[in-house]
Amino acid sequence: MPELPEVETIKNGLNKLIINKTVASVSYDWPKSFPNSKSDYKSFLIESRVELVRRRAKVLIVNLSSQYSLVIHLKMTGQLVYKDKKTRFGAGHPNRSLIGKLPDKSTRVTVSFDDGSKLFFNDQRKFGWMRLMPTIEIENLDFFKRVGPEPLSDNVNWKVLRDRFKRKKNSSIKASLLDQSVLAGIGNIYADESLWGAKIHPAILVGTLKDKDYQTLYKEIVNVLNLSISLGGSTDKNYIDAEGKKGSYLAFAKVFRKEGLPCPRCGHTIIKTRVANRGTHLCPHCQRR
DNA sequence: CACTTGACCTGTCCGC
DNA sequence: TGCGGACAGGTCAAGT
Numbered sequence: 001m002p003e004l005p006e007v008e009t010i011k012n013g014l015n016k017l018i019i020n021k022t023v024a025s026v027s028y029d030w031p032k033s034f035p036n037s038k039s040d041y042k043s044f045l046i047e048s049r050v051e052l053v054r055r056r057a058k059v060l061i062v063n064l065s066s067q068y069s070l071v072i073h074l075k076m077t078g079q080l081v082y083k084d085k086k087t088r089f090g091a092g093h094p095n096r097s098l099i100g101k102l103p104d105k106s107t108r109v110t111v112s113f114d115d116g117s118k119l120f121f122n123d124q125r126k127f128g129w130m131r132l133m134p135t136i137e138i139e140n141l142d143f144f145k146r147v148g149p150e151p152l153s154d155n156v157n158w159k160v161l162r163d164r165f166k167r168k169k170n171s172s173i174k175a176s177l178l179d180q181s182v183l184a185g186i187g188n189i190y191a192d193e194s195l196w197g198a199k200i201h202p203a204i205l206v207g208t209l210k211d212k213d214y215q216t217l218y219k220e221i222v223n224v225l226n227l228s229i230s231l232g233g234s235t236d237k238n239y240i241d242a243e244g245k246k247g248s249y250l251a252f253a254k255v256f257r258k259e260g261l262p263c264p265r266c267g268h269t270i271i272k273t274r275v276a277n278r279g280t281h282l283c284p285h286c287q288r289r
Numbered sequence: 290c291a292c293t294t295g296a297c298c299t300g301t302c303c304g305c
Numbered sequence: 306t307g308c309g310g311a312c313a314g315g316t317c318a319a320g321t
Contacts, residue, residue, distance in 0.1 A: 002314070002315095003314065003315090006314080032297090032298095058314095058315075058316095073315080073316085074314095074315090075297095075314085075315050075316075076298090076313070076314055076315055077298090077299080077300095077313085077314080106299090123298095123299095124298080124299055124300070125297085125298045125299050125300085125313085126297080126298050126299075127297060127298065127315070127316080128315090142317095143316085143317095167291085168291085170291070170292075171291080171292070175292085175293095178315085180315090180316080187314055187315070188313090188314055188315085189314060234314080236313080236314060237300090237301090237313075237314080238313095238314080239314075256314095276293090277293075277294075279312075279313080
């Protein structure tokens with residue numbers, strides 16, 4: 001899915017595109033993608049106004065004037081794409097092939113605003129969801145009660161990272177980075193990229209890490225996430241932002257999907273293996289066990 | 290408890 | 306071409 005940088009990019013886009021718009025109607029064709037009762041969305045989504053779009057971990061929160069919010073998880077293949085009435089996606093338009101023909105067969109939910117513009121929730125694999133709930137109850141969701149701190153928050157530093165990893169000492173470092181209750185927002189791409197930056201083998205057990213490792217790893221996580229946000233995230237297959245644009249981070253990635261290519265640091269061949277049951281990319285020379 | 294595996298889905302790619 | 310299996314950015318429930 002969209003990881004932290006992709007969700008952040010979508011959030012920024014939506015804050016430019018849908019603030020103060022009023023919902024006119026909603027339609028959906030896959031109930032699990034929109035698990036809300038008809039009376040709820042008629043009362044608290046229709047005719048309510050979008051006030052603010054926020055992000056926590058990989059989750060988007062659209063605050064509505066009804067005191068309800070849409071809580072959205074895009075999981076692996078979810079997209080949130082805005083399309084207004086006047087933009088023409090004619091031949092030659094850069095986003096034509098991506099959003100010109102929406103809705104399409106992957107469109108699960110369509111939110112229509114009263115000015116005729118629409119927000120499409122597309123999701124090929126149907127893992128994602130868009131749930132309506134009272135804004136004050138969001139913090140009580142199990143996920144939000146357990147989720148770890150935001151890695152780019154001012155309150156987080158390498159010592160926080162070390163403390164968060166304490167209870168994971170018998171897990172691999174990669175599995176721990178993917179665990180949202182340890183640290184929020186990191187997924188498979190940025191786990192591999194930051195471990196390469198820190199020269200740490202993904203299968204190393206957390207219990208063997210030294211303070212120096214945490215210092216380096218924390219710095220790499222911040223660098224990698226910030227770089228990706230500045231590049232609009234990573235587009236591997238499905239990801240596009242709220243305007244239909246792809247992200248360009250993977251052109252700068254060092255190991256993710258780079259198996260068979262030389263390591264940009266030492267020239268040894270990058271390999272792909274399996275750690276924590278996930279495809280894992282690393283340089284076997286720089287990242288020793 | 291901590292940790293791993295299977296399930297949720299569709300689509301694509303690769304080997305036979 | 307067709308078919309089976311593995312795999313894909315995430316998370317949860319159920320297993321050990």
